[in-house]
Amino acid sequence: MEELVNLFHGFAVALQPFNIMVMVVGIVLGVLIGVLPGLGGANGVAILLPLTFSMSPTSAIIMLSCIYWGALFGGAITSILFNIPGEPWSVATTFDGYPMAQKGKAGEALTAAFTSSFVGALFAVVMITLVAPLVASFALQFGPAEKFAVYFLAFCSFVGLSKEPPFKTIAAMMIGFALAAVGLDSITGQLRLTFGMTHLLNGFDFLIAVIGLFGIGEILLTMEEGLAFRGGNAKINLRVVLQTWKELPAYWITSLRSCLIGCWMGVTPAGATPASFMSYGIAKRVAKKGNNFGKGEIEGVVAPETAAHAAGTAALLPMLSLGVPGSPTAAVLLGGLLIWGLQPGPMLFVEQKEFVWGLIASMYLGNIVGLLVVLTCVPVFAAILRVPFSIIAPLILVLCAIGAYSVHSSTFDVVLMLVFGVIGYLLKKANYPLAPLVLAIVLGDKAEEAFRQSLLGSQGSLGIFFSNTLVSSIMVLGLIALFWSAIQQGYTRLRGATA
Amino acid sequence: MTTGSSSNTGPTHKLVEAGITLLIALFGVIVIAGSLKAGINWGAEGPRAGFFPFYIGIFIVASSAVNLWNGLREDDGRLFAEWGQLRQVMSVVIPTAIYVGAMPFTGLYVASIFFIAWFMRWLGKYPWLTVLAVALGMPIVTYFIFERWFMVPLPKGPVEEWLDL
Numbered sequence: 163m164e165e166l167v168n169l170f171h172g173f174a175v176a177l178q179p180f181n182i183m184v185m186v187v188g189i190v191l192g193v194l195i196g197v198l199p200g201l202g203g204a205n206g207v208a209i210l211l212p213l214t215f216s217m218s219p220t221s222a223i224i225m226l227s228c229i230y231w232g233a234l235f236g237g238a239i240t241s242i243l244f245n246i247p248g249e250p251w252s253v254a255t256t257f258d259g260y261p262m263a264q265k266g267k268a269g270e271a272l273t274a275a276f277t278s279s280f281v282g283a284l285f286a287v288v289m290i291t292l293v294a295p296l297v298a299s300f301a302l303q304f305g306p307a308e309k310f311a312v313y314f315l316a317f318c319s320f321v322g323l324s325k326e327p328p329f330k331t332i333a334a335m336m337i338g339f340a341l342a343a344v345g346l347d348s349i350t351g352q353l354r355l356t357f358g359m360t361h362l363l364n365g366f367d368f369l370i371a372v373i374g375l376f377g378i379g380e381i382l383l384t385m386e387e388g389l390a391f392r393g394g395n396a397k398i399n400l401r402v403v404l405q406t407w408k409e410l411p412a413y414w415i416t417s418l419r420s421c422l423i424g425c426w427m428g429v430t431p432a433g434a435t436p437a438s439f440m441s442y443g444i445a446k447r448v449a450k451k452g453n454n455f456g457k458g459e460i461e462g463v464v465a466p467e468t469a470a471h472a473a474g475t476a477a478l479l480p481m482l483s484l485g486v487p488g489s490p491t492a493a494v495l496l497g498g499l500l501i502w503g504l505q506p507g508p509m510l511f512v513e514q515k516e517f518v519w520g521l522i523a524s525m526y527l528g529n530i531v532g533l534l535v536v537l538t539c540v541p542v543f544a545a546i547l548r549v550p551f552s553i554i555a556p557l558i559l560v561l562c563a564i565g566a567y568s569v570h571s572s573t574f575d576v577v578l579m580l581v582f583g584v585i586g587y588l589l590k591k592a593n594y595p596l597a598p599l600v601l602a603i604v605l606g607d608k609a610e611e612a613f614r615q616s617l618l619g620s621q622g623s624l625g626i627f628f629s630n631t632l633v634s635s636i637m638v639l640g641l642i643a644l645f646w647s648a649i650q651q652g653y654t655r656l657r658g659a660t661a
Numbered sequence: 662m663t664t665g666s667s668s669n670t671g672p673t674h675k676l677v678e679a680g681i682t683l684l685i686a687l688f689g690v691i692v693i694a695g696s697l698k699a700g701i702n703w704g705a706e707g708p709r710a711g712f713f714p715f716y717i718g719i720f721i722v723a724s725s726a727v728n729l730w731n732g733l734r735e736d737d738g739r740l741f742a743e744w745g746q747l748r749q750v751m752s753v754v755i756p757t758a759i760y761v762g763a764m765p766f767t768g769l770y771v772a773s774i775f776f777i778a779w780f781m782r783w784l785g786k787y788p789w790l791t792v793l794a795v796a797l798g799m800p801i802v803t804y805f806i807f808e809r810w811f812m813v814p815l816p817k818g819p820v821e822e823w824l825d826l
Contacts, residue, residue: 212811212813213807213811213813215813216811216812327728327731329724329727329728329731330724330728332720332724333685333721333724333725333728336689336720337721339713339714339717340688340689340692340714340717340721343692343713343714343717347699347710349706349707349710350704350706350709352699352709352710353699354696354698354699354710354711354714355695355696355699355714356695357695378757381753382750382753382754385749385750385752385753386742386746386747386749386750387746550785552781552784552785553781553787553795555780556777556779556780556781557777557799559753559760559780560773560776560777560799560800560803563760563761563764563769563773564769564803564807564815567764567769567815567816568807568813568815571816573764573765573816576761576764577761577762579761580754580757580758580761583757584754588677588681589681591677591741592677592678592681592682593678610713613713614707614708614712614713617707618707618708622708
C-alpha cells in the first residue's frame with residue numbers, strides 16, 4: 163500500500179510542533195469565525211490568507227483548512243444556544259438543537275452536534291484518503307476536453323441541485339465567469355473588458371469578491387434584521403458528554419446515511435447546506451420518532467451535523483484531485499494553492515506528495531483537535547457571542563478591509579470589496595445564490611482555457627465534447643445534473659398519472 | 662417580525678427584484694459589447710479573446726429575461742425590506758464608504774479608529790471610555806499581529822509617518 167506509506171509520511175509532517183501549533187491556532191480562529199455573524203468559513207479563510215504568505219505551503223494549508231474545520235464546528239454552537247445559525251449549513255441544526263437547549267439539554271445537544279460533526283468529517287477523510295489518489299491518477303490522462311467536461315459537470319450540478327431558481331443560479335454563475343474574463347486573456351495576451359481602466363488590467367480577484375459578497379453582505383443582512391442575541395447558558399461537563407456518547411451509537415443508521423449524503427453532496431459541488439437539509443429531511447421521514455422532530459430530538463441534531471461536516475470535508479476531494487473545488491471555502495483554499503505557487507489538480511499527487519499527504523493527515527488530526535477544543539471551550543465561545551453586535555460589526559468590517567487590502571496591497575481592492583458587499587446583499591435578498599458566482603470567478607479562466615484548447619483541437623466543432631466514451635459520459639452526467647429538477651418533476655407527474 | 666406600525670412600508674420585493682434583474686442584464690450587455698471589441702471570431706491562434714465572454718454575456722442577458730418574466734408574474738405583495746431596515750443598512754454602508762474612501766489619505770489605522778468609534782458611539786450608544794478602549798485597542802492589536810508578527814504591511818498615512826512606525 164503506497165498510499166498508507168504516504169499517509170504515514172503525512173502524519174510525520176503534520177505532527178511537527180510548528181504544524182501542531184498552527185493547527186490549534188487555526189481551529190480556535192475557525193470556531194470564532196463560525197460563531198461570529200458576518201464571518202463565515204469562506205471569507206474568514208480569505209481574510210486570513212495573507213497571513214500565510216510567509217509560511218511554507220504545507221503549514222499554510224494546514225492552518226487554513228483547520229480554520230475551515232473550526233468554522234464547521236462553530237456554526238453548531240450558535241444554532242443550539244441562540245437559535246442563530248452562525249453558518250448557513252447549521253440552519254437545520256437549529257430545528258432540534260434549540261428546542262433541546264430550551265429544555266435545559268444544551269449540553270447534550272452540543273455534545274451530539276460536535277460528535278456527529280467529528281464522525282461525519284472522519285468518514286469523509288477516510289474516503290478522501292482512499293479515493294483521492296485513484297481519482298487523481300485517473301485524471302492525469304484527461305485532455306482539455308475532459309477537463310472542460312469536469313467543469314461543466316461541476317457547474318451543472320449547481321443548477322440542478324441548488325434550491326434557488328435555476329435561471330438565477332445560471333445568471334449568478336455567468337456573472338462570475340464574466341468577472342473572471344476581465345483583464346489579460348491568458349491565451350492571446352490581449353486585454354479585454356477593461357474599457358480602458360487600468361485598475362482592471364489584472365481582472366477581479368476572487369478573494370476580494372469572497373470577502374465582499376460573504377463578509378460585508380452578511381453584515382448588511384444582519385444589520386437589517388437588527389439582531390439581538392438571546393440565549394441559554396452553555397453548561398457542558400464530562401458527565402453530560404459521556405452520557406450522550408453512550409446514547410449516540412443507537413443512531414448509527416442515521417449517522418451512516420448522513421455521512422453518505424454528505425460525501426455525495428460535498429463531492430458534487432452542492433455543498434454542506436443542502437446536504438444538512440436533505441439529511442434532516444430524510445431522517446425525519448425515516449426515524450421512528452420522526453413526529454417528534456422539531457421538538458428537541460437528538461437524532462435531529464445528529465443528522466444535519468453529520469451531513470454538513472461530511473460534505474464540508476468531502477468538498478476537498480475534487481479540489482485536491484481535479485482542481486475543482488466543491489464549495490466556496492474549498493475554492494478559497496484552491497486560490498491559496500495558486501498563490502503559494504502550487505498547481506491544483508492531479509499533478510499535485512505526483513509532484514507535491516509531502517503537501518498533499520501532510521494536508522490529508524492534518525485533516526485527521528485537525529478534527530480530533532477540533533473536537534477537544536470545542537468540547538472544552540464552549541462557555542468561552544458562548545461568552546463571545548454576548549458581545550453586542552454594535553461592537554462586533556465595526557471590528558469585522560475593519561478586518562474585512564485589512565484582508566481585502568493585503569491581498570495585493572491595494573486600496574482600490576478595499577473599494578471593490580465594499581461594492582461587492584452591496585451587490586452581495588442585493589443578490590442574496592433577491593434569492594440569487596452566491597456560491598456559484600464565486601466558484602465561477604475562481605474557475606473561469608481554467609474552464610475557458612480548457613474550452614478553447616478543445617475547440618482548437620477540433621477546429622471549432624463542439625463534437626469534441628462527445629468524441630470518446632469518457633468525455634461523453636461526463637458531459638451526459640452534466641446534462642442530467644443540469645435538468646435534474648425537471649427530470650424529477652416529470653417523474654413525479656408520471657407516477658401521479660399511473661397511480 | 663413587524664413591530665413598529667410606522668415603519669411597515671417599504672419598496673416591494675417585485676420592484677426591487679426587477680431592478681436588480683435589469684442591472685444584471687445591463688451588465689450582460691456591457692460584457693457583450695466588450696467582447697465584440699476584443700473580437701469574437703477566430704484568429705490565427707484560434708478563438709479570439711472575446712469569443713468565450715461573448716457567449717457568457719448572451720447567457721446573462723437570456724437568463725435575466727427569464728428571471729424578469731418569472732419575477733413579474735408572481736405578485737405576493739411582499740416587501741423587499743422596510744424603510745427602517747434599509748435605513749439601518751445604509752447606516753452601515755455610508756460610514757463604511759467614507760472609511761474606505763479615507764483610507765488612501767489617512768492610512769488604515771487612523772481611519773479604523775474613527776470608524777469603530779463612530780459605530781460604537783452612534784449605533785451602540787456606549788460610554789466614551791468603552792468606545793476609546795475598543796477603537797484604540799483594535800488597531801494597536803492589528804498593528805502587532807499584521808506588521809510585526811506576520812510582516813504584512815498595511816496602508817499608512819501622515820500620523821504613522823509622524824510616529825515613525
